[in-house]
Amino acid sequence: MSIAENLRAVKQGIPDGVTVVAISKTKADDAILQAFNTGHLDFGENKVQEMTGKWERLPKTIRWHMVGHVQRNKVKYMAPFVSLVHGVDSFRLLKEIDKQGRKYKRIIPCLLQIHIAEEDTKFGFDPEEAMSVIKSPEFRALTNIDIKGLMGMATFTEDRALIRKEFKGLKVLFDRIAEVQEGISILSMGMSNDYGIAIEEGANMVRIGSRIFGPRN
Numbered sequence: 121m122s123i124a125e126n127l128r129a130v131k132q133g134i135p136d137g138v139t140v141v142a143i144s145k146t147k148a149d150d151a152i153l154q155a156f157n158t159g160h161l162d163f164g165e166n167k168v169q170e171m172t173g174k175w176e177r178l179p180k181t182i183r184w185h186m187v188g189h190v191q192r193n194k195v196k197y198m199a200p201f202v203s204l205v206h207g208v209d210s211f212r213l214l215k216e217i218d219k220q221g222r223k224y225k226r227i228i229p230c231l232l233q234i235h236i237a238e239e240d241t242k243f244g245f246d247p248e249e250a251m252s253v254i255k256s257p258e259f260r261a262l263t264n265i266d267i268k269g270l271m272g273m274a275t276f277t278e279d280r281a282l283i284r285k286e287f288k289g290l291k292v293l294f295d296r297i298a299e300v301q302e303g304i305s306i307l308s309m310g311m312s313n314d315y316g317i318a319i320e321e322g323a324n325m326v327r328i329g330s331r332i333f334g335p336r337n
């Protein structure tokens with residue numbers, strides 16, 4: 121199947137109100153255009169420089185999502201255009217995004233990445249840590265970021281029950297944070313192999329790469 125057909129098939133199987141972010145990391149401009157030409161606008165990358173190059177070359181109506189770990193010294197490159205930063209995993213990074221947002225006169229939409237997987241290799245806040253950041257005066261003082269919700273990645277495993285449990289836990293935290301913080305509306309969880317479970321557990325944004333673009337090298 122073509123990229124356009126894959127994308128249509130994925131979207132047909134997904135309820136209204138769930139946004140598909142097509143994860144185009146490592147893929148060529150031409151592959152992105154094939155998806156874009158179906159009318160799709162949300163694309164995600166995990167490296168700032170790769171995303172910036174694609175933003176420069178491709179149609180400006182594309183909404184670029186940064187889904188990877190971001191080094192603070194790279195924030196300045198994406199600050200002028202990034203549509204949503206999914207991988208905010210420290211307060212220091214949030215402060216840098218705020219600073220660059222101010223420089224470019226933007227309020228930059230962000231998600232806090234939460235560590236939900238069993239592996240300790242993945243980035244993210246622990247749930248209680250995220251809650252205390254949200255409640256802190258230092259966070260409240262930031263004027264050029266807008267926390268829209270949470271992002272998480274489940275353990276890389278065949279154990280569907282474990283994946284479900286991790287997504288359930290993230291949804292519980294999402295609801296708690298939505299009670300204390302205004303404007304919390306996005307729950308980004310689910311990738312090619314687990315987005316069905318993620319949606320059942322409350323995801324309203326899924327990040328799908330290989331299912332649309334084929335395997336990466």
Ligand SMILES: *Cc1c(COP(=O)(O)O)cnc(C)c1O
Nearest residue numbers: 143166187311312327328329330
């Ligand atoms: C690569 C990546 C995805 C997409 O992975 P697939 O398994 O190809 O769908 C989703 N989220 C993040 C953070 C990624 O880095």
